[in-house]
Amino acid sequence: MDIRKIDDNLSVAPQIAVEDVADIARLGFRTLVANRPDHEEPGQPAMADIEAAAAEHGLEWVYMPVASGNISDDDVARFAPMIRDADKPVLAFCRSGTRCTVLWALSSAQEQQPEDILSRARNAGYDLTGLIPRLLEQAGKR
Template sequence: MDFRKIDDNISVAPQISVEDVAEAAKLGFRTLVANRPDQEEPGQPSMADIEAAAREHGLAWVFMPVASGNITDDDVSRFAPMIRDAEKPVLAFCRSGTRCTVLWALSSARNTSADEIFTKARNAGYDISGLAPRMAQQAREKG
């Protein structure tokens, strides 16, 4: 399992399996967030199966699918309060973990410096430097 810690509140991962949910629970995650649409690609585990495993292992489940390469401001606006209010720590997953990282970064830009966001993402293995203009736009929205 490839969990990548961004900070104490959130980690991201590439696509997880049903079996990975038990490991996530053992590691202390409290909320599981799926940012990948069901049936995005052939062979992908069903979100219903992952949700059932999350509930079986006592994890809160959030299904917030976002199209790869098409994260909207509405997606960011939905992600921000969900992460703020979720029982932590949160494990968010998508195909590669990048989509989750971008959602986190854009929603965090409203209250956190770009340098801090870039550093946390880079430490987790994601280069999101290309988001600088969009993060600046989010920072202007505050909140």
């Protein structure tokens, strides 16, 4: 399992397995967020199985699927309050962790400076420089 910390409230990860959920709970996460649609690729674990494991281990479960490469402003608008209101810390996962990081970055742009967002993402191993125009657009909504 490859967990990458974005900030004190949010970490992201590539696809997790059902067996990982116990470790996620032991690590102190309180909420598990799936940003990957079921059946995105053959062989990925069923979200219902991960949800059941999350419930078994006392984790809040949020299923917020977003199509890869197609993050809309509506997706961003749903992500921000979900993270704000979730029991923290939160672990969000998708295929590679990038989608979760992009959702966080765009939803944070109205409150944080783009340079800080890019730095946090880079420190977690995600290069979001291609997102700069969209970050600036979101920042303009402050």
